[in-house]
Amino acid sequence: MANNSPARQTAVFLVRKAVSSVITLIGLSMFVFLMVKLIPGDEARVAAGENATPAQVEAVRKSLGLDQPFFVQLLQFFGRLLHGDLGTSITTHQSVLQGIEQVMPQTIELVVLAIIIIISVVTPLATLSALRRDGATDVAIKLFVILSAAMPTFWLALLLQYLLGTQIGIVPISGRLSRQFNIPTQTGAVVVDSLLAGNPLAAWDGLQHLIVPAIVLALPFGAQLYRILRAELIQVLSREHLTVARAKGVPQRQLVWRHVLPNSIGPGITLVGIQFGAMTGAAVLVEGVFGLVGVGSYLTNAVAQKDTFAVLGGVLVIGVLVVVSNYVVDVLQLIRDPRLRAGQLG
Amino acid sequence: MNTIMTALPEQTDTRPEVDALLSVRNLTIDAGTKPDPIRLVQDFSLDMFPGDRVALVGESGSGKSVTARSIMRLDPDFRLSGSVRFQGQDLLKLSDRQMVRVRGHKIGMVFQDPMGALNPLITIGEQVMEPLRIAGVSRSEAERRAKDVLDELGVVNAAARMKAYPHEFSGGMRQRVVLAMALISNPSLIIADEPTTALDVRVQEQVLTLMDKVSKERGLAVLLITHDLGTVAGFTDRVAVMYSGRKVDEATVDNLFEHPAHPYTQGLLQAVPRIDQTVPRLLTIAGAPPHPAARPAGCAFNPRCPKAFDLCRQEVPELRPAPGGGVVACHHYPEAEAEAEAEAGEEQGA
Numbered sequence: 001m002a003n004n005s006p007a008r009q010t011a012v013f014l015v016r017k018a019v020s021s022v023i024t025l026i027g028l029s030m031f032v033f034l035m036v037k038l039i040p041g042d043e044a045r046v047a048a049g050e051n052a053t054p055a056q057v058e059a060v061r062k063s064l065g066l067d068q069p070f071f072v073q074l075l076q077f078f079g080r081l082l083h084g085d086l087g088t089s090i091t092t093h094q095s096v097l098q099g100i101e102q103v104m105p106q107t108i109e110l111v112v113l114a115i116i117i118i119i120s121v122v123t124p125l126a127t128l129s130a131l132r133r134d135g136a137t138d139v140a141i142k143l144f145v146i147l148s149a150a151m152p153t154f155w156l157a158l159l160l161q162y163l164l165g166t167q168i169g170i171v172p173i174s175g176r177l178s179r180q181f182n183i184p185t186q187t188g189a190v191v192v193d194s195l196l197a198g199n200p201l202a203a204w205d206g207l208q209h210l211i212v213p214a215i216v217l218a219l220p221f222g223a224q225l226y227r228i229l230r231a232e233l234i235q236v237l238s239r240e241h242l243t244v245a246r247a248k249g250v251p252q253r254q255l256v257w258r259h260v261l262p263n264s265i266g267p268g269i270t271l272v273g274i275q276f277g278a279m280t281g282a283a284v285l286v287e288g289v290f291g292l293v294g295v296g297s298y299l300t301n302a303v304a305q306k307d308t309f310a311v312l313g314g315v316l317v318i319g320v321l322v323v324v325s326n327y328v329v330d331v332l333q334l335i336r337d338p339r340l341r342a343g344q345l346g
Numbered sequence: 347m348n349t350i351m352t353a354l355p356e357q358t359d360t361r362p363e364v365d366a367l368l369s370v371r372n373l374t375i376d377a378g379t380k381p382d383p384i385r386l387v388q389d390f391s392l393d394m395f396p397g398d399r400v401a402l403v404g405e406s407g408s409g410k411s412v413t414a415r416s417i418m419r420l421d422p423d424f425r426l427s428g429s430v431r432f433q434g435q436d437l438l439k440l441s442d443r444q445m446v447r448v449r450g451h452k453i454g455m456v457f458q459d460p461m462g463a464l465n466p467l468i469t470i471g472e473q474v475m476e477p478l479r480i481a482g483v484s485r486s487e488a489e490r491r492a493k494d495v496l497d498e499l500g501v502v503n504a505a506a507r508m509k510a511y512p513h514e515f516s517g518g519m520r521q522r523v524v525l526a527m528a529l530i531s532n533p534s535l536i537i538a539d540e541p542t543t544a545l546d547v548r549v550q551e552q553v554l555t556l557m558d559k560v561s562k563e564r565g566l567a568v569l570l571i572t573h574d575l576g577t578v579a580g581f582t583d584r585v586a587v588m589y590s591g592r593k594v595d596e597a598t599v600d601n602l603f604e605h606p607a608h609p610y611t612q613g614l615l616q617a618v619p620r621i622d623q624t625v626p627r628l629l630t631i632a633g634a635p636p637h638p639a640a641r642p643a644g645c646a647f648n649p650r651c652p653k654a655f656d657l658c659r660q661e662v663p664e665l666r667p668a669p670g671g672g673v674v675a676c677h678h679y680p681e682a683e684a685e686a687e688a689e690a691g692e693e694q695g696a
């Protein structure tokens with residue numbers, strides 16, 4: 001009995017997921033390492049610079065351990081990773097980790113805002129759709145979702161920029177923060193730093209800069225969430241326990257909040273977890289249009305300049321984000337469903 | 347042939363209608379889209395008095411569940427007409443908001459599938475307490491009453507079990523929880539739609555015995571839906587038989603078993619599995635009931651009825667007083683004879 005207690009099952013589940021996360025990360029790192037090795041060209045020469053003499057190249061090769069056998073290099077690569085060393089950018093000669101640290105928080109800020117928008121808009125829309133299934137409201141919402149998802153991101157970005165920024169002038173056209181504000185960097189995320197600095201006006205300004213890019217980023221992903229949530233809601237709405245709940249006098253509002261939504265958001269949570277990684281990638285385009293710095297711009301530059309270490313570092317960091325968000329998803333599902341805690345599902 | 351008996355004092359229909367707890371009149375239920383709706387139930391009437399135990403029987407698809415759910419107005423897609431008076435109030439005329447206050451609080455309902463009846467994400471205690479919490483009862487009071495009702499229903503160690511989740515309960519235990527949810531607000535009527543069908547035989551017996559005991563102790567009226575006449579005998583006083591969306595027969599249990607009036611009821615009785623009978627008797631009613639969208643003309647039972655004659659294929663038989671008491675819808679019982687009997691009954695009753 002004691003061996004099957006929910007607390008124990010939960011712990012086992014969490015440890016199991018953590019182990020698989022670590023294995024995923026190791027796999028990803030090895031993949032990244034192989035990429036470095038498989039990309040044609042001499043790393044030592046790249047690292048030493050265009051004008052280095054053969055002697056200098058050999059010196060760099062020795063100092064980077066590139067003269068060692070493959071497996072030793074692999075181990076050394078992992079050793080460096082453990083110390084947070086992702087190598088040095090050949091263009092900026094700055095450590096890749098530091099470079100990414102400067103841009104990552106801003107991308108995360110954008111993606112998190114987009115996710116907040118998605119969840120708070122899609123949940124009521126999907127619920128209304130499912131409750132009025134095939135009715136006029138449902139059809140109208142579906143149409144709206146299809147249209148907004150069908151618009152090409154780039155075009156939509158420009159359209160919103162023009163309408164809201166230029167024509168109506170309610171939001172800034174581009175950039176991250178208006179000039180008059182000077183906020184010390186702590187986390188790297190502008191809105192968060194403004195709040196930490198005790199400057200709500202700056203936070204509001206930062207949010208205004210971010211809102212249109214976040215909406216643009218959110219739309220196609222929001223459409224995905226809408227579809228999966230509506231389908232699951234319709235499925236849950238037909239379940240017997242809802243009839244039973246209605247028969248015991250649960251009013252409609254409470255029925256939806258207590259018995260329908262919590263039972264329907266499982267697949268949605270998993271989807272948003274997956275979207276988190278995908279949005280980090282999709283942010284590239286949005287950041288470009290709106291003149292924002294972020295992982296997107298960092299990676300684009302790195303690719304353009306053939307800055308191998310920077311590209312691979314960026315990929316690895318995004319990989320870590322994906323793995324972490326998957327872990328968060330697993331924990332959320334565990335909180336939601338007691339059957340998972342008891343080890344009955346999954 | 348039946349000999350005409352005395353005025354049958356147990357004939358419930360002689361009680362004044364105003365005292366009825368539940369009085370369903372000509373309940374007609376349509377489903378499907380407007381241009382060509384499907385009539386699921388036609389002119390269903392039934393009276394239940396406080397403490398009554400009535401069985402609603404019939405083969406699968408005869409409309410028992412649809413009728414029960416419509417008394418509670420559980421299917422917003424159905425179009426209902428007629429009247430469903432409960433404690434003098436026509437439920438069909440209530441607003442949705444008013445109806446919410448009837449469900450669970452005045453009429454409790456128990457369903458067939460206890461595995462799907464509970465919300466898997468919420469603890470048993472929360473679910474049993476929910477009707478009370480909606481009614482504004484304090485948490486501690488609701489907890490106490492939930493524990494009491496679970497105790498009453500034989501859930502061992504109720505206080506601790508209230509913190510458990512549905513997946514930790516067996517089918518029989520879940521059905522007790524569903525029953526507890528239906529009982530906790532002290533309703534005066536319980537509608538139980540095949541509450542034991544999904545349980546294994548030994549547990550069926552337990553749950554039925556429990557329902558019997560609790561409803562007697564509380565003076566509850568029970569409408570028990572089943573397609574098993576075997577369960578009816580021990581549990582109920584009166585039986586209404588449905589066939590293809592209509593009530594075709596109603597009688598006290600004793601009369602029904604001794605002198606079933608309707609040919610369909612006679613068939614059903616022969617279909618009750620009995621240890622002392624050989625297998626072929628289970629197959630007495632050959633064929634299957636018609637689909638609600640494709641009923642035969644006249645009496646819906648005529649293609650399967652051994653006693654059918656010409657009139658059966660032309661006219662739908664009305665419900666009339668049956669020779670053995672109760673009512674029956676069958677051309678086999680001619681109007682004149684039935685009316686004469688009814689008059690005789692009234693005179694003797696007066």
Ligand SMILES: Nc1ncnc2c1ncn2[C@@H]1O[C@H](COP(=O)(O)OP(=O)(O)OP(=O)(O)O)[C@@H](O)[C@H]1O
Nearest residue numbers: 377378386405406407408409410411412413573638
């Ligand atoms: N929502 C609906 N729309 C259309 N037809 C329905 C609907 N629900 C039930 N029916 C039909 O109504 C008829 C009566 O169904 P009902 O569930 O009341 O039968 P039942 O007597 O309870 O049978 P069982 O013993 O199998 O439970 C069936 O033919 C069924 O297909």
Ligand code: SF4
Nearest residue numbers: 645648651658676677
């Ligand atoms: S009306 Fe005719 S077909 Fe119908 S049950 Fe009576 S005898 Fe049979």
Ligand SMILES: [Mg+2]
Nearest residue numbers: 410411412539
């Ligand atoms: Mg049924």
